[in-house]
Amino acid sequence: MNPPSALFVDLYELTMAQLYYERGITGEAVFELTVRSMPDGWEYLIAAGLDRALHFLESLQFDDDDLAYVASLPQFDSEFIDRLRQLRFTGEVWAPPEGTTVYPDEPLIQVVAPLPEGQIVETALINLIAYPTLVASKAARAVDAADGRPVIDFGSRRAHSSDAAIEATRAAYIAGFTATSSLQAGRLYDIPVTGTMAHSYILAEDDELAAFNAFATRYPGTTLLVDTYNTAEGVERTIEVAKRCGPGSIGAIRIDSGDLLTESRQARQRLDAAGLVSVRIIVSGGLDEYQIAELVEAGAPIDVFACGTNIVAPRDAATLDSAYKLVEYAGRAVAKRSEGKPSVGHRKQVWRLPEHDEIHPFDGGGVADAEPLLRPVMEHGRRIAAHAESLTQMRERAATRVIQSSVSVDQALLD
Template identity: 45%
Template sequence: MKRSQYSALLTDLYELTMLAGYFDEGMHQKPAVFDLFFRTNPFTGSYAVFAGLEPALHYLEGLRFTEDDLDYLKSLEIFKPAFLHFLRDFRFTGRVTAPPEGTVVFANEPLLTVEGTLAEAQFVETALLNIINFQTLAATKAARIRLSAGDGEVLEFGLRRAQGPDGGLSVARAAFIGGVRSTSNVWAGERFGIPVKGTHAHSWIMAFADELSAFRAYADSFPDACILLVDTYDTLKSGLPNALTVARELRERGHELFGIRLDSGDLAYLSKEARRLFDEAGFPGVKIVASNELDEYVIHSIRDEGGRIDIYGVGTRLATCDGEGGGALGGVYKLVRFDGRPKLKVTSDIAKATLPDCKRVLRGIKRDGSFLMDILCLKEENIASGARVYDPTNPLRNTTVPEGVTLEEIRQTVMEGGEITVESPPLQEMADRSLAELQRLPEGSLRLFNPHRYKVAMSQGLHDLRSRLMEEIRRND
């Protein structure tokens, strides 16, 4: 078993106080089902890329309270000895249903469904949200950036701006799943097998007597992987001319300059000038790398203005998931079934009412292989062409499943009896999945501005169950 890197104390205090209360009431062993989902697609977009499942499953499989953990909880002086004794043998022994990592997912559909005793399924809420929320958000941001780059390569180098060491590792892993296939983070390279790449800092140039000497020294050390940062003093007047000098000297010794990096100024204009200068000098193979607060919108603008960038180094705005609708995925974890009965959270806002009971997530696929809509239905419900389906946020909007649409289940059981039941594929396979699925979305779904909204619907049976439960709650109130 691969041991979890997470402590059992990676939780909010209220998970423990609720667990202690359930224990006191004799409710802790009753069966419960929770759904983990998000209500709004991140970055004002139309999709998300699911990530974080493998570390989440290892957390569940390795969940243990150590003696040090128990000593700390005892020191808080709020928990009874019998409850602390119960925690000593506490394990997750339940079932988890989820899509594969790299699957394109949408608001209001369950990502993880967690089934187990109330104690088990409730306690893991905080850790699962912590793991899934951030990695899914980062994978989605990476996908948006990668798509904006077109044929250009994207390098993730946000470690120094990431939310701590674990954040740096998580974003490198998730970014790879989203389509960013290399990182500057050496630890992530060792940990996950991600290719590592990098250049040098301005301080390298400043440590030498002059820019040309710095370039020559770096080329001597790395003659076959030399990327020169050309904007320390003046990109056009010194940086690019000195880089051309070193390119000629490398060629004379049987090597080729790999590339130059632009880190400031008008990147579209400077990249066009750099491309012209190197092409005219007989170096069409030299790569142009750009950095400096890049994101999907900046990259889109550079390409729209005819920029000639081959590799985009994206740091802060990827590592911190910066952008409108970013910062946090907003995933939630809600009870949908308890002690054999479906459960429903009702608010005055129908859009925030939960979808009760155990559900399947079906993806409607058109004859040409493109995705049409996702349908949430009850576990034993049969859905076919012609079935009426409803918008979960506004049931007055409804339609029927068209003829010729194939319905495929996108989730599977990934943990049973507290043990992982599926082998996690390589990150490369996850990344290939996300790219392939993004290309199958309806036209307009990948736009940065005013994207097409992918349909997520609920079945007739789920609609009727939710309506019945709402009416029962109103009558009881």
């Protein structure tokens, strides 16, 4: 997906930037984007969204229409419009690669740039990183809960927009989902696509049997949706069709309603009794990691979990509580002390040890036997080539998630 327009920016970023230029406050700034607190019950986050954020920074440029609009606002003078016309992102970026396990207070992205540049990109960077990280984290929890069974993405219709949907699909794939129903995400990100059938198909045919026959004949190995009228009857019709069309004609059934534990058990029993042991059972319908865990723990004979709504717009975490904060300006550590929402000054590095993470000042030297989490990914406004990664690499990183017992913050950062 193309990154947002440069005009995807809050007004105050530009009023501040104009003053920075006018007052010569254009020294080197360090901004860090962090999650402030974890959603209830979550143990870790999976970083995602960096690639598109870097694309945004690389291509940042106000076009003539943008500039004409900004010039039409009463706050801005022509000198600033000229500066805005010349503006490119020239800074340096450090970040944990996508798929990395991260924790609150650990920077998801660290921007080192002349203050106006670091300021102007705030709105877009939060937007581009917080949501994919939310979805990757939620999806990883679903994958954990599924305990080895594939989890697939059906969320496009429920996402808050088409580009949110596509980035959600990508993030869930990084976190271990195995396929998506979204053709656009499939094409853009080379993610395997999958699908079943909708109730409408069955309703449009003369009856369920005709619908099942048509799908099994046209798409051998298909998945039949069995709950349009009555799940038990849908399973019987599946058996009938399998007998008529041959054992390979039906790959799976999908159950989208009712008590999924009971329905899946009854379906499994009937399928097995009919000799259809290879027909798999897919379930869907507002699933999240809690329902998946319950079904898995109860031993539900479910082979694939299809998730949508509660991964792309999780009911327990509609957003991540994140902030993009200035932590250093011209070599001086800065922090706000707002009641209940203080920030932690100093440019930071996160050191990963086998059992816990340590957050230290960036230039405080290394930590023995620890791996630095933030890596350089952009220099002088250009991506560092070595950083370019495939989704497969990100998936592998996410698959070896690191559940730390604690994250400690260097006292030097808090003084």
